[in-house]
Amino acid sequence: MSEKVNQPANIPEIFLKPYDPASHETDIYAMWENSGYFNPDNCIKDGVTDKEAETFSIVLPPPNVTGTLHMGHAAMLAVEDILVRYHRMNGKRTLWIPGTDSAAIATQSKVEKEIQKAEGKSRHDLGREELLKRVSAFAENSKDTILNQTRKMGSSLDWSRYAYTLDDKRYKAVMTAFKNMYDDGLIYRGDRIVNWDPKGQTTISDDEIVYEERKSTLYTFKYSPDFPISISTSRPETKVGDTAVAVHPDDVRYQKFIGQTFSCTFCDVPIEVTVIADKEVDPEFGTGALGVTPAHSKIDWDMADRHNITKRPQIINEYAKMTVSGRLSGLKVNDARTAVVAWLKEENLLEKEETIDQNVATAERTGGIIEPLPKLQWWIDVNKKFILKHSEIPGVSSGSETTLKELMVTTVENGGTDILPERFKRVYFNWITNLNDWCISRQIWFGHRIPVWYRNDEIYCGVTAPEGAGWEQDPDTLDTWFSSGLWSFSTLGWPEQTEDLKTYHPTALLETGYDILFFWVARMILMSTYHTGQIPFKTVYLHGLVRDEKNRKMSKSLGNTIDPLTMIEKFGADATRLSLVIGAAPGNDLPLSENKIKGYKNFANKIWNITRFILTHTADMDMSKDVSFSSRDQEILTNLKSAVIDVTSEIEKYNLYLAGEKAYHFIWHELADVILEESKDILTSDDATARASRQAVLMECLTTSLKMMHPFMPYVTETIWQELPKVKRKTDILMVAKWPK
RNA sequence: GACCGAUUAGCUCAGCUGGUAGAGCGCUACAUUGACAUUGUAGAGGCCACAAGUUCAAGUCUUGUAUCGGUCACCA
Numbered sequence: 026m027s028e029k030v031n032q033p034a035n036i037p038e039i040f041l042k043p044y045d046p047a048s049h050e051t052d053i054y055a056m057w058e059n060s061g062y063f064n065p066d067n068c069i070k071d072g073v074t075d076k077e078a079e080t081f082s083i084v085l086p087p088p089n090v091t092g093t094l095h096m097g098h099a100a101m102l103a104v105e106d107i108l109v110r111y112h113r114m115n116g117k118r119t120l121w122i123p124g125t126d127s128a129a130i131a132t133q134s135k136v137e138k139e140i141q142k143a144e145g146k147s148r149h150d151l152g153r154e155e156l157l158k159r160v161s162a163f164a165e166n167s168k169d170t171i172l173n174q175t176r177k178m179g180s181s182l183d184w185s186r187y188a189y190t191l192d193d194k195r196y197k198a199v200m201t202a203f204k205n206m207y208d209d210g211l212i213y214r215g216d217r218i219v220n221w222d223p224k225g226q227t228t229i230s231d232d233e234i235v236y237e238e239r240k241s242t243l244y245t246f247k248y249s250p251d252f253p254i255s256i257s258t259s260r261p262e263t264k265v266g267d268t269a270v271a272v273h274p275d276d277v278r279y280q281k282f283i284g285q286t287f288s289c290t291f292c293d294v295p296i297e298v299t300v301i302a303d304k305e306v307d308p309e310f311g312t313g314a315l316g317v318t319p320a321h322s323k324i325d326w327d328m329a330d331r332h333n334i335t336k337r338p339q340i341i342n343e344y345a346k347m348t349v350s351g352r353l354s355g356l357k358v359n360d361a362r363t364a365v366v367a368w369l370k371e372e373n374l375l376e377k378e379e380t381i382d383q384n385v386a387t388a389e390r391t392g393g394i395i396e397p398l399p400k401l402q403w404w405i406d407v408n409k410k411f412i413l414k415h416s417e418i419p420g421v422s423s424g425s426e427t428t429l430k431e432l433m434v435t436t437v438e439n440g441g442t443d444i445l446p447e448r449f450k451r452v453y454f455n456w457i458t459n460l461n462d463w464c465i466s467r468q469i470w471f472g473h474r475i476p477v478w479y480r481n482d483e484i485y486c487g488v489t490a491p492e493g494a495g496w497e498q499d500p501d502t503l504d505t506w507f508s509s510g511l512w513s514f515s516t517l518g519w520p521e522q523t524e525d526l527k528t529y530h531p532t533a534l535l536e537t538g539y540d541i542l543f544f545w546v547a548r549m550i551l552m553s554t555y556h557t558g559q560i561p562f563k564t565v566y567l568h569g570l571v572r573d574e575k576n577r578k579m580s581k582s583l584g585n586t587i588d589p590l591t592m593i594e595k596f597g598a599d600a601t602r603l604s605l606v607i608g609a610a611p612g613n614d615l616p617l618s619e620n621k622i623k624g625y626k627n628f629a630n631k632i633w634n635i636t637r638f639i640l641t642h643t644a645d646m647d648m649s650k651d652v653s654f655s656s657r658d659q660e661i662l663t664n665l666k667s668a669v670i671d672v673t674s675e676i677e678k679y680n681l682y683l684a685g686e687k688a689y690h691f692i693w694h695e696l697a698d699v700i701l702e703e704s705k706d707i708l709t710s711d712d713a714t715a716r717a718s719r720q721a722v723l724m725e726c727l728t729t730s731l732k733m734m735h736p737f738m739p740y741v742t743e744t745i746w747q748e749l750p751k752v753k754r755k756t757d758i759l760m761v762a763k764w765p766k
Numbered sequence: 767g768a769c770c771g772a773u774u775a776g777c778u779c780a781g782c783u784g785g786u787a788g789a790g791c792g793c794u795a796c797a798u799u800g801a802c803a804u805u806g807u808a809g810a811g812g813c814c815a816c817a818a819g820u821u822c823a824a825g826u827c828u829u830g831u832a833u834c835g836g837u838c839a840c841c842a
Binding site: 040043044236243256257258259260271305306307309310311314315316317318322324325381383384448449451452455456459539542543574575576607608610612613615616618620621623624626627628629630631633634635636637638639640641642682683686689690697698701702705 | 768769770771777778779780789790791801802803804805806807836837838839840841842
């Protein structure tokens with residue numbers, strides 16, 4: 026071993042210790058943020074980006090304003106930031122817009138609970154105005170938490186364009202959107218069966234329902250001793266609301282009763298039922314006869330519609346309590362069920378009890394059991410034909426007649442929007458096929474209020490309140506996904522025809538979890554195509570769920586959650602990012618363990634030490650001289666180039682997991698293990714030509730590797746970059762250095 | 767019930783348009799005061815779920831079977 030290797034060369038002192046992420050990350054982020062280069066306008070102003078360059082834009086899926094960062098967010102931020110940094114380095118006008126979501130129901134109920142606990146007051150005690158004031162203050166106070174945590178991941182978001190779902194600009198967008206759709210007849214008010222959540226005290230959309238399997242009892246009985254037909258039901262308490270009995274038209278057993286009407290008193294309630302024939306009835310199930318309760322079942326409501334049968338009475342209220350008089354009066358539905366069964370037994374009407382498996386509809390957010398109720402609500406008609414005045418959507422021409430459903434299909438079918446991985450396209454089409462009108466009104470207070478005012482029989486819809494006295498605004502708010510659906514363009518200033526909107530819409534990419542494909546992705550496509558005539562994004566990249574190393578879902582109750590902030594502290598943001606990207610093919614769930622993250626911290630240190638080695642041995646290098654490369658050194662440069670090409674093409678294909686792995690592999694197992702090892706002899710030899718050639722090659726490998734790795738591990742690469750001798754790095758900030766070719 | 771996906775090394779997975787298997791972690795042995803407290807070299811380990819078919823050739827294409835997972839719908 027020669028002396029030169031051991032000689033402490035004149036290199037920056039920080040390289041003498043292992044890489045310590047915690048002592049650099051905050052400063053590096055501040056340096057980036059102060060440079061202004063998260064904002065593409067500044068990049069253009071400083072000549073970093075050409076003003077005519079192509080654009081690349083992503084809108085951040087806004088996290089809950091009151092939430093904290095979890096691994097799902099971290100994975101999303103990692104993927105998006107990698108793409109944003111890559112395209113920025115490629116000289117594109119690159120914009121990544123941050124924002125937060127009000128998470129209406131969740132936030133309101135959180136604040137309500139706190140007030141209830143601290144002051145013993147309900148929202149009705151406080152009143153609408155006071156509650157909203159409190160909820161807004163809470164949201165405002167807690168937003169910094171999630172935003173600062175977002176910064177910690179190294180996210181190069183343009184904070185000057187921050188958007189909040191309830192801020193003034195978004196408010197205007199939502200109002201305008203509602204008004205436009207209302208004027209086109211796509212939004213209507215309808216008296217229908219809604220999914221009522223008695224726990225959350227609001228309607229919810231079909232997509233917010235989760236079915237839970239439970240054991241239930243199927244009761245078979247007659248309404249009264251002289252009623253000719255037995256019926257089966259698992260909800261006998263609703264039978265006091267029956268207005269018909271439905272049988273299959275071909276069922277010989279009941280032919281003679283079709284069209285007849287019977288009256289009786291059922292559990293103290295007088296009812297009148299007509300026998301109708303409907304093809305929907307399955308003659309094989311139960312007795313083949315079905316008691317029709319229009320006011321408390323969607324199917325029955327539709328059936329009553331078809332046969333012109335009375336749809337009311339409503340016999341259950343918003344608190345899931347019986348509203349009839351008699352023995353059931355005021356009982357909760359479950360108690361009423363027991364009471365009805367007891368009565369049936371008393372009257373000797375119960376013929377059979379069987380245990381069956383049943384899927385019970387519950388509200389996703391509150392867990393409350395859904396009570397179907399008839400209500401006057403606002404809906405979006407997805408099948409109504411209208412003229413789309415302006416269209417840039419592939420496969421749809423301006424001025425053509427279409428429906429929202431068709432727009433959603435065409436956008437994906439004609440390749441306007443691509444979904445990755447491919448298989449989710451089928452899931453998407455499948456969902457649209459089964460899509461019904463979307464209920465958009467909610468009975469909570471925190472959110473965008475429906476811009477409709479009533480006065481006697483008059484209805485007014487407008488962005489602002491109507492002139493004159495006596496107008497009363499609709500008390501309901503909009504489904505949070507209504508405003509979220511506008512997000513790709515409302516964040517860019519719509520309905521104003523802003524420069525941003527012209528420049529950055531359609532966005533390049535939407536990156537989000539596959540669990541909100543329907544909630545959000547589909548709604549964004551609907552809203553964007555309708556309101557702007559443009560697709561919202563060219564590509565949808567669906568990431569999977571982050572799971573633990575045993576492939577279980579992370580949950581607080583299992584105690585297997587890994588906190589990204591703790592990981593960042595321990596191993597650094599770079600290691601955390603890489604662990605969330607490598608091994609994560611789009612759409613696949615990702616197993617994560619602390620050990621994996623630790624492994625990538627070692628990698629960050631490896632890069633650190635590669636730098637130390639190279640700087641040690643290039644201290645005497647003369648950059649101004651031309652060197653003639655040895656044939657091995659030429660080969661190394663070729664290998665370097667092909668690694669760059671590989672990584673580049675995987676990023677372009679959105680295969681970040683492959684790109685990261687290949688970059689990692691080149692740096693560790695090619696540059697460090699092979700090139701550096703063989704350099705030891707060359708660098709300590711007396712052959713000045715060979716030394717000069719290798720020194721130049723090592724420097725080239727280092728700077729190119731730093732660039733190539735920067736999108737994946739921005740902190741360590743930038744930290745090193747800042748320490749490189751100026752003459753060796755050419756650009757001051759690695760973040761805006763040119764991507765190698 | 768409908769649709770979709772998975773089944774490859776002990777574990778987690780890659781293997782695009784078909785040419786007799788790869789990575790990371792783990793394991794074993796050796797080396798190492800090393801640019802590296804976070805290292806290197808070498809190695810073991812797979813009839814690629816099963817069966818049939820297409821083909822000169824099949825993890826790779828077709829069909830069927832089994833097991834596991836997911837999404838959607840839902841019958842009173």
